[in-house]
Amino acid sequence: MRTIVRNKNSKSPLSLLRPLIILSAFSFGLNGPFADIGNPPDRYPFYSVSELAPQSLQSHSEESRDENQIQLLHSGIASLQKRIDLIRSAKKRISIEYFIWEKDTAGLLMFHELIKKAKEGVDVRIILDKSITIIEMDEFYAEAVAKYGIDLRHYHRALDPASAQYRTHRKILVVDGHEGITGGRNIGDDYFDLDEVYNFVDRDIYVKGKIAKAMEDSFDAFWNDPIVKKSKVLNTQPGSNRLFRDRRNRDRYRNHRQNALDKQRAEAAEWIESHAEMEEVASQVEKVARPILKSYPIAACPKLTYVTDRPGAHIGEGVRDEYKSDFRIFRKVLFDFIENKTRSDEEFIMASPYFMLNEQWQKSLSHVIGKKGVETSIYTNSLGSTDAFYVAANFYDKIYDWVDFGLKTYVHDSKYDSFYPVYSEDIEETRWGMHDKSQVFNDDSFFVGTYNIDNRSDLYNAEMGIFCEGSSVLAENLKEDIKHRIGKSYQIIGKEKAVDSEGNPADAYGNASDKQITIMKAFTLPARLFKPLM
Template sequence: MVDAAKRGVNVRILIDKSATVFEFDEFYAEGLKPYGIEVRYYNAAPIYYVSTINFRNHRKLLVVDDREAITGGRNVENDYYDLSEHYNFLDRDLYVKGSIVKAMRASFDAFFEHEISERYQAPEIPSSRIELQKYERKVSDVKAFLAHNPHEAETRAKIEAIARPVLASKPLYSCPEMTFTSDAPGGSFWTRFKDPYSDNYRFLRKTIFDKVMTVDKGLILASPYLLNNRKSEHLMHVLLDKNIDMTLYTNSLSSTDATYVAAQLYTHVYDWQAKGMKVYLHAGEWLDEMTTISPSIQSARWGMHAKTQVYKRTGAGQNEIMVGTYNIDNRSNHYNAEMALFCRGNDLLVTEIEQSILSRANNGYQIVGKNQAVDSEGKAVNVYGAGDPDTTKMKFMWLPSWLFNFLL
């Protein structure tokens, strides 16, 4: 981005200032200022605003020149790019070209310009000697982070050698009917009570529910977290009662980064399986989809993070896919601002997405009964994919996860 700014590109960055994961602080924003890069923070409410801090910007978007865009589940962190030796995510993105990109950029503008997105305050030079040393150390760290160095160049070369041929091999598809949906910026404790919050802010869940209700053949859901509320639970049962072929691919206890979500998943998932849903769990292992830059990364723990849905309908050109940021949980339904792209009418694209989901799912294991699961060869495996202390921790998490289900 710095190199692009040096070429005269107008670079703007909007970062969700969630206290639990936020690292790109004002020192980094100040370090980018000389290059003309503008940084703003979405919802910088203090942590004691217990309700408002839950209204996060969960959207992930890269837009270039109003001509090209990428969205999907991926955050900007090593874990999402096969670069961590401890834990990595399998994700999915959709790259698009065409007139719809202008609408995506307009949604970025809406979030960037909204009053909830704050301009950063430059760090003040402290007067005390100890604090001054910390300040100078942080300034130095930022300069080192932004500077080119041999290790970075070597890593870039390794990534390029792996990724460029893969990218070149990917076909581009035409989408006869494309839909872009985004939630609105500005959700907070006050808007939840003052405004018609659902009508004015929550658009994506309505689009998804409308799409799902038109399914008459099959529904494939890939979501790293699955926590139903009353509406989604009802919708799921309606489809199962209609004998719609439903497939779910999500994380097991061994692969999730959220044990509290697994505690609720394992409470309900056997009932869904008994009603006819095919349920696959990621096994927490690296999948041989792509080479990594070092063997040690392959032995790390892996989770799935893709948010993808496939809608299968009767009639030519009616099948459809969704790729976006939406998890099937209460946060994505009620609090997080989300976005997604839908493409209907290109069966080749639908088939590629479907096969990608099922390939990953079949590399995990399938739930076949209460506390029972099998691998791709039909051999019985641990339904959790893990033993103590993970299972004990999950059991202790059940009560708090049940009590705070509405925030998960």
């Protein structure tokens, strides 16, 4: 298969520090992380509940076959195929929103499918976050896809100090307001088991029915918010300072700037135009993905809740007392589920790539473990598997105390571990991290979405997710898959001590190299300082 791969190993010391630099640059005036969680949400489309009548479930009526349908997408390549299937099925409109869209095979394959639908007259709209640390599909790519009828816009300017902290971390693909996908995956090879260097074990959820319409309507709310704009290519006009008063200087600037813009414009156009080569890639992906996808059950969930944070947050809003109740809708619902749905006789399982507990999270888990007596587990990244050293520094700084408190802690070991079929043996040999954002509250209730257990998801980024209640079949399907992943991981049992699933001694750092350990320890002090912003 033809691949277009960025070198994920070539990270300079500056690139490792960049997230902390960005966090520190715009940290003034932000709302503190330890306030109350706010009032319950009650407004559509940021909060929507769809509940099936008991008789429709018992009779297997048309409603139960068409509403509240759920399919859990555990495999990356199968989840990519499901996206392709949805795009190909679109008749009127496709609405897409992502935090990351990479310039690689998966990114181009998605554009390939979208361009075909746009040529058929389907309305294609895309919102991408414009964070300075991750943006690849910038204004030049927006301009390139516009020629095919795709409207690509950006959420928050990359260097706007008022909004730099407040990103959209949402992941949405909705077709015709009736079917959609959300979950942990962005658009990129590493999310779909296609990267030749580093891949993620992740999870998505497919939904069909009224909840998909709520997802689309929340997309419209973001699309119509002033914070989402068409990014324009900068002009070549020089400034008004003394240097440009001389005509020759002005001409030199215009020529230099125009040449640079022409080069970037040509590179974007050339990359998009190469999408025709993706037809064979799509065929090869389907050969691997289709059997996996067919093995995943589709079932009706008796009660579905869709929740998302509101768009438009910035520093001016963040300092208001009402910020959490007005904008941070998702966290309120999540903590309500943890409080009210966990049970002392059933296990509460969390999966999150990052595990950094602010005061609200500490209170919640202390209550669930200490007072309710709920057996509670977290499955997360080890140092060896993570893509963020500064997060690992905070994790290992505090996790041993939580292990002593009774939190069962499992860390991914950075290996493939034969989770699901992948495209090639070479991909099996790459480094693997975990990127899953799921929680199982009890034997019939769970959540899948975009929310990480950290301050960025809890307080700053716009997040979203799907909560299902009343389906033991779907809850068991999710629990089994997480347990399968946990079975391949290491359990931390004490200070720098871990065991594998058979009780043999294992590396608590997940087989991290000496270099990785050195880098992480160097991050420990700055990571503590910047933890409220992580």
